[in-house]
Amino acid sequence: TTTTTTTTPTTKAQRRRRSGGGKRKEEPLDAIELEQLRRALARALGGGEADGSNLSAKWGVREAASDEARRNETRRRREAFVARREFGGRAGSFELTAPYEATGPQREAVEAVAARLEAGSSGGAALLKGATGTGKTMCMAMLVARRQLPTLVLAPNKVLAAQLYGELKALLSRNAVEFFVSYYEYYRPESFSANLDLYSSKRSAVNERLDELRHRATSSLATRRDVVVVASISCIFGLGVPGAYRPVSLAAGDDLLEVASLLRELGFEEEEEEDDDDEASTEAGPGGTYRVAAAGAATRLVVVPPDDATAAIELEFDASHRLREVVRDGRATAETQLFPASHYAALGQDRERICRDVMRELDDRLRELRARGAATAADRLESRTLADLASIRETGRCPGIENYSRHVAGARPGEPPVTLLDYFPPALEPGAPRFLLVVDESHLTLGQLGAAYAGDRARKQSLVENGFRLPSALDNRPLSAPEFWSEVARVAFVSATPGKLEAALLRERAAPGSPEPERPAAELVIRPTLICDPEILIRPGGADQVDDALAECARRAAAGERSLVVALTVATAKNVVRRIDEAGLALRAEALTGDVKPNERLEILARLRRGHLDTVVGVNLLREGIDLDISLICILDADKEGFLRSDVSLVQLVGRAARHVRGTAILYADRLTPSMRRAIDETDARRRVQRAYNDRLNLRPLPLVWSDTYAASAVLQGGGADHAIVEHEVARAR
Numbered sequence: 167t168t169t170t171t172t173t174t175p176t177t178k179a180q181r182r183r184r185s186g187g188g189k190r191k192e193e194p195l196d197a198i199e200l201e202q203l204r205r206a207l208a209r210a211l212g213g214g215e216a217d218g219s220n221l222s223a224k225w226g227v228r229e230a231a232s233d234e235a236r237r238n239e240t241r242r243r244r245e246a247f248v249a250r251r252e253f254g255g256r257a258g259s260f261e262l263t264a265p266y267e268a269t270g271p272q273r274e275a276v277e278a279v280a281a282r283l284e285a286g287s288s289g290g291a292a293l294l295k296g297a298t299g300t301g302k303t304m305c306m307a308m309l310v311a312r313r314q315l316p317t318l319v320l321a322p323n324k325v326l327a328a329q330l331y332g333e334l335k336a337l338l339s340r341n342a343v344e345f346f347v348s349y350y351e352y353y354r355p356e357s358f359s360a361n362l363d364l365y366s367s368k369r370s371a372v373n374e375r376l377d378e379l380r381h382r383a384t385s386s387l388a389t390r391r392d393v394v395v396v397a398s399i400s401c402i403f404g405l406g407v408p409g410a411y412r413p414v415s416l417a418a419g420d421d422l423l424e425v426a427s428l429l430r431e432l433g434f435e436e437e438e439e440e441d442d443d444d445e446a447s448t449e450a451g452p453g454g455t456y457r458v459a460a461a462g463a464a465t466r467l468v469v470v471p472p473d474d475a476t477a478a479i480e481l482e483f484d485a486s487h488r489l490r491e492v493v494r495d496g497r498a499t500a501e502t503q504l505f506p507a508s509h510y511a512a513l514g515q516d517r518e519r520i521c522r523d524v525m526r527e528l529d530d531r532l533r534e535l536r537a538r539g540a541a542t543a544a545d546r547l548e549s550r551t552l553a554d555l556a557s558i559r560e561t562g563r564c565p566g567i568e569n570y571s572r573h574v575a576g577a578r579p580g581e582p583p584v585t586l587l588d589y590f591p592p593a594l595e596p597g598a599p600r601f602l603l604v605v606d607e608s609h610l611t612l613g614q615l616g617a618a619y620a621g622d623r624a625r626k627q628s629l630v631e632n633g634f635r636l637p638s639a640l641d642n643r644p645l646s647a648p649e650f651w652s653e654v655a656r657v658a659f660v661s662a663t664p665g666k667l668e669a670a671l672l673r674e675r676a677a678p679g680s681p682e683p684e685r686p687a688a689e690l691v692i693r694p695t696l697i698c699d700p701e702i703l704i705r706p707g708g709a710d711q712v713d714d715a716l717a718e719c720a721r722r723a724a725a726g727e728r729s730l731v732v733a734l735t736v737a738t739a740k741n742v743v744r745r746i747d748e749a750g751l752a753l754r755a756e757a758l759t760g761d762v763k764p765n766e767r768l769e770i771l772a773r774l775r776r777g778h779l780d781t782v783v784g785v786n787l788l789r790e791g792i793d794l795d796i797s798l799i800c801i802l803d804a805d806k807e808g809f810l811r812s813d814v815s816l817v818q819l820v821g822r823a824a825r826h827v828r829g830t831a832i833l834y835a836d837r838l839t840p841s842m843r844r845a846i847d848e849t850d851a852r853r854r855v856q857r858a859y860n861d862r863l864n865l866r867p868l869p870l871v872w873s874d875t876y877a878a879s880a881v882l883q884g885g886g887a888d889h890a891i892v893e894h895e896v897a898r899a900r
Contacts, residue, residue, distance in 0.1 A: 520574055535633060615647045730782055758784040
């Protein structure tokens, strides 16, 4: 019942990484091992040599006399990081680099939101309500440039986060726009069902490119202020031991063995090419690597930083094993800086203390379980924990190492985890906000904040009670909603359909007696393209609705236009695609349902956008943020009241056709539900305002001009070629 983790590398070459273990017998010793052996022999013969400069001291590692002293030192570093008052990075300023001018309504909206954020009565919170396609992302970038604060943009999922990342990277191309989401391509958490007596081990597949982007985000936050991080809910989960997360300088004259030792302490793993017959030993995971290369009488270390696998750093050592020069980005220099390759890098320097702390907790827990007669749970917990400790002692890690994060960080029971929020720079002056939070699609995102903590707690509690984990595993958790909001001094909610959660938070933060605190600071209705909201048609539902919808899609396809069909269930969506094939319709269609991976979803949407598909059929995944020129959306079973056919969902779905001058939404229903009535009323009200605006100024809607690339897909797919698409988009914006 040992937890297992399956990882899948996204790099092309398979490799074997070693973190201190020995080589196979047939392999020769490398330069580092030969030098270690030579010095050991010299010391044994009485001619001991100094090991060179103490690079560990540069990293702030101190010797402590006891476990308590070590624990206090780890805790001191953690608390100093969270409460830090000094910042050594460069200031920088945000500069808008949009390839087009903001519209009047956008400028007015940004001014109103900025004023509301600073109004004492608002509690630092504001709501921007904006219809689909009105340029809310442009307003976000303008707000960042206006407020000049490091910014966290929170999105409800990876797909929307990737899209926002690409757009903001173009709008703020001279600043550090970073991406922080879960690095798992696939993740099934460890769990135990007491009712079924069924244990499921942790299973995951890691995307190393996403982990690089996470490291780039934290290293940018540690070195500069002009940073925007686009993140998913992953940002509220624990993120290592930040007290040890700082750059370390390597300079000419540093000793080879000290450098190699420091790299291991920083979490770098030694790498070598994989043998063809040794697939079983392949281990791929997040973090940087280094390898030893011979260069005549000298030695060279090739270090791959954790935030960019394409930018190897070469450390050239002379014959006396002293660092001679550093080659980075093709330029030779005498010094360079490295960030830890793991956010848990401090584990290496404090390994024995951590193991002893875990053993103390294990002894207490075993006594408790056996006292209540849970011998099976006690035996299970003992064998699992001892196996983990053996792995930690030998390699510095184990499967599920995050479950011991309380001991690694020296934290107290119940203490909030250190998260990405703590990596943001300190405020410029006392009382000032440290960062600005922008919550995109807030009607979806806000609900995740509380749900993440509750779901994680329930799953971990079952593991602890049944002897699969120690109680300290409960402290490996996301922030609770109150803990999260206590860190946020300025927040802007952005949504086309704000709901009760936004209203409750705005009222909670507002000063007593504030009039209508839940009222939006601004509402965007006019699109830069002047396109009006789609016309809504109602047609009968029932058995004929699919045939009618497909006939309408075929007519649009004949005119060179694209369409969406939204079903109520996954089975219905797949049946619609099957119906197209069986009927021989001239429609290039594909289903986009929950079992499609994020990068594949983006590729399907990119094909639709480029005209390689005519129709995409989905369920709920097409509601928010899909940036496509769709002329028709067909909503099947629109009268089936519920979450998928609520007024919020219907407004969002209808909005998918709001970027086309002939945008139309067809609702298939046998009755007019209250949700349909509210959605139709809101859409019609917007259309009246938009048409009146165009008529008053004698303006005509203009069709959108679309790029032939979809930058968001490059972010989630990984790899240099795909990343170049994002860089190309930024270059075009410049």
